[in-house]
Amino acid sequence: MKTNADLREKVLDALQWEPLLKKAEIGVITENGIVTLTGFVDSYAKKLKAESTVKRIKGVRVLVEKLEVRFGFKGVVTDTEIANEILNAIKWNWEIPNDAIKVKVENSWVTLEGELEWNFQRETARKLVGNLLGVKGVTNKITIKTETHGVIDKDAILAAISRDWSINSDEIDLNITDKKVTLSGLVHSLYQKHQAEKIVWSTPGVWFVDNNLEVGFDY
Known part of the structure; x- marks a missing residue:
């Protein structure tokens, strides 16, 4: 308690x-x-x-x-400067394909669009932008379209989750509909919830993840 x-x-x-x-x-x-x-x-x-x-x-x-x-005086950067910094950061990052992402900057708020093969690439793009001076926020509209080789293997995903020492896979279930995976069940921390989702995103053929895992704790 x-x-x-x-x-x-x-x-x-x-x-x-x-x-x-x-x-x-x-x-x-x-x-x-x-x-x-x-x-x-x-x-x-x-x-x-x-x-x-x-x-x-x-x-x-x-x-x-x-x-x-809220920026101090040193944190004020124009939208054009932010956009140029983002394009340079993406250009020199080997994880993100060139010309795969479209960038919009308005009042220091960045919107990312485009298609990538893996979710870790989408997260990398968000983190790159988040570390730049002058950025107030990020809306990440990048979609995932990884190559599909047959149906998504439910047992393989559950096996991958069970290999993670931090997660009790016995309390997790998932449902697969076409290219979408829905997670349900119980975990014991917010970290476990996001870790389980991260593992699902590493599965070839997954385009969407709906994370309905509940975090259980007594108060």
Whole structure:
């Protein structure tokens, strides 16, 4: 059994432990495993770091992220400069094919579109953009269209999940419809939920993942 106060203290401690977030103005609200982050950070990279840090904490069932990016004078960059930096970053990254992604920048907010073969490429593109100066947020509309060789093997996916030491695969089920995989069942942390989805995305032929896994914890 964990109390809301216990969880809030753990979240605050974890955020302060990260060097990138020590001076960030982040507020934390906890209720029955739902953690809400409020306040301000001066870069989108810090926003992503706060999000990933909280997701790793035991007891967090849902993350509601309401952080706002506010730049100081040094963080102000034009949309054209941001767009050029993004194109250069993608050009020099070997994981992302050239000319596969279209970029739109409006008021420091970036929208990514296009088609890629693997989800890790889509995540790489998002992280590349998130680390650039002047970016306030990212809308990732990149779709996945990996090559399909026959039907998607359900047993192979479950076997891959069972090989991950952090996940109890006995409490996870999945349904496959054409190129879409739906995850259902119970996990015991938000990290496990996202790790299971990550494994599914590594399966050839998967274009869509619907993650309905529930995070169970007593409060």
